[in-house]
Amino acid sequence: xxxxxxxxxxxxxxxxxxxxxxxxxxxxxxxxxxxxxxxxxxxxxxxxxxxxxxxxxxxxxxxxxxxxxxxxxxxxxxxxxxxxxxxxxxxxxxxxxxxxxxxxxxxxxxxxxxxxxxxxxxxxxxxxxxxxxxxxxxxxxxxxxxxxxxxxxxxxxxxxxxxxxxxxxxxxxxxxxxxxxxxxxxxxxxxxxxxxxxx
Amino acid sequence: xxxxxxxxxxxxxxxxxxxxxxxxxxxxxxxxxxxxxxxxxxxxxxxxxxxxxxxxxxxxxxxxxxxxxxxxxxxxxxxxxxxxxxxxxxxxxxxxxxxxxxxxxxxxxxxxxxxxxxxxxxxxxxxxxxxxxxxxxxxxxxxxxxxxxxxxxxxxxxxxxxxxxxxxxxxxxxxxxxxxxxxxxxxxxxxxxxxxxxx
Numbered sequence: 001x002x003x004x005x006x007x008x009x010x011x012x013x014x015x016x017x018x019x020x021x022x023x024x025x026x027x028x029x030x031x032x033x034x035x036x037x038x039x040x041x042x043x044x045x046x047x048x049x050x051x052x053x054x055x056x057x058x059x060x061x062x063x064x065x066x067x068x069x070x071x072x073x074x075x076x077x078x079x080x081x082x083x084x085x086x087x088x089x090x091x092x093x094x095x096x097x098x099x100x101x102x103x104x105x106x107x108x109x110x111x112x113x114x115x116x117x118x119x120x121x122x123x124x125x126x127x128x129x130x131x132x133x134x135x136x137x138x139x140x141x142x143x144x145x146x147x148x149x150x151x152x153x154x155x156x157x158x159x160x161x162x163x164x165x166x167x168x169x170x171x172x173x174x175x176x177x178x179x180x181x182x183x184x185x186x187x188x189x190x191x192x193x194x195x196x197x198x199x
Numbered sequence: 200x201x202x203x204x205x206x207x208x209x210x211x212x213x214x215x216x217x218x219x220x221x222x223x224x225x226x227x228x229x230x231x232x233x234x235x236x237x238x239x240x241x242x243x244x245x246x247x248x249x250x251x252x253x254x255x256x257x258x259x260x261x262x263x264x265x266x267x268x269x270x271x272x273x274x275x276x277x278x279x280x281x282x283x284x285x286x287x288x289x290x291x292x293x294x295x296x297x298x299x300x301x302x303x304x305x306x307x308x309x310x311x312x313x314x315x316x317x318x319x320x321x322x323x324x325x326x327x328x329x330x331x332x333x334x335x336x337x338x339x340x341x342x343x344x345x346x347x348x349x350x351x352x353x354x355x356x357x358x359x360x361x362x363x364x365x366x367x368x369x370x371x372x373x374x375x376x377x378x379x380x381x382x383x384x385x386x387x388x389x390x391x392x393x394x395x396x397x398x
Contacts, residue, residue, distance in 0.1 A: 023283070025281070025283040028281065030229035030231075030241060030279045030281070031241075032229075032231035032239035032240065032241035032277070032279075033239055034233060034237075034238075034239055038233075038273070038275075039233075039273075039275040039277065039292060040231035040232055040233055040239055040240075040275060040276055040277045040292075041231065041239075041277055041290075041292075042229060042230075042231035042241060042277040042278065042279035042290060043279055043288070043290055044279060044281045044288050074237070074238075076237075076238040076239060077239055078231070078238065078239045078240055078241040079241065080229045080231075080241035080242055080243060082224070082227065082229070082243045084222070084224040084283065089242070089243050091240075091241060091242055093238060093239075093240075129397065130397045131397055132396075132397050132398060133376075133378075133396055133397060134396060134397050135394050135395070135396055135397075136395045136396060136397055177332075179332075195334050196334065196335045197331075197332055197333060197334055197335060198328065198329045198330055198331050198332060198333050198334075198335055199331060
């Protein structure tokens with residue numbers, strides 16, 4: 001069985017989330033991916049929590065958004081998460097997976113369903129709206145949308161799962177910086193180590 | 200002579216900067232680049248202003264930081280700038296240039312010198328510190344550093360200049376989103392146009 005020792009950067013991150021929890025935007029971070037033209041792409045997304053018993057990070061998105069296409073092409077991303085009150089920055093790099101309605105893995109589909117029900121009824125409605133990023137055709141065509149509270153995830157709902165393999169932590173108050181990396185143990189669990197580096 | 204019509208997104212950005220100016224972090228944004236391993240890279244940097252009479256964005260950095268190496272390799276970046284009070288996001292994509300001490304262009308070197316003197320004496324001192332990102336060797340070796348107020352830029356000081364060619368604006372309060380792109384006029388000036396797109 002793979003061990004489940006919590007990585008040391010996760011404790012720092014949970015502490016930062018607590019310290020900054022009075023700020024709505026403390027759960028927002030910037031997710032960088034690579035566009036089809038080979039250029040970087042960067043946008044603000046919302047942290048939806050860690051996968052149960054793991055350090056994988058969940059993000060909800062619309063299957064029709066550019067980032068899903070980008071991730072299919074290059075499945076790597078870097079989160080930059082800056083906490084504006086405690087002046088801490090986490091740069092979290094890793095492989096990123098997308099779980100949409102067409103996924104064949106039952107356990108992943110269940111994760112997607114769980115993420116759907118964990119999001120507010122209001123935020124679920126946005127997945128019934130027009131395709132993000134496409135030109136607004138006509139304001140008049142916006143239809144009244146309604147979703148039953150117990151209705152499962154709609155086709156446009158997609159769960160992104162980032163599996164961290166490198167974390168760079170910077171504290172601008174104490175001027176400390178740490179680089180976290182891991183090695184795999186014999187049982188397949190991640191053994192995280194860190195090094196103090198120059199800020 | 201190239202025209203100098205200010206792009207419409209710049210007016211929105213200047214307004215957002217004003218609206219959010221009571222927040223120290225309103226001048227911070229996330230800059231995504233591409234790492235040597237082909238993965239995205241993302242970090243918080245400080246907005247140092249627009250180039251005079253232009254829409255080019257200035258960022259100061261250390262020549263020894265990873266991002267300079269990355270930009271030499273792939274000279275494109277995307278800024279993601281989220282304003283936490285007005286709930287506005289600007290995604291600014293463009294080519295990015297670095298101006299270090301070895302630059303042969305006198306006008307660029309003058310820009311670098313201007314950026315150096317525009318930064319605070321305290322922030323100048325950081326360029327005399329140890330290489331960012333390298334392991335901390337020994338706390339004891341940290342030397343007292345001093346810089347004369349009129350001393351010009353040190354070798355490690357580098358000016359980054361991002362030349363925007365695509366801007367995506369999102370207002371989460373009004374739920375409006377706009378895509379800005381440009382075409383070049385006959386005299387070589389940028390003619391910006393925009394389209395309202397689905398958020």
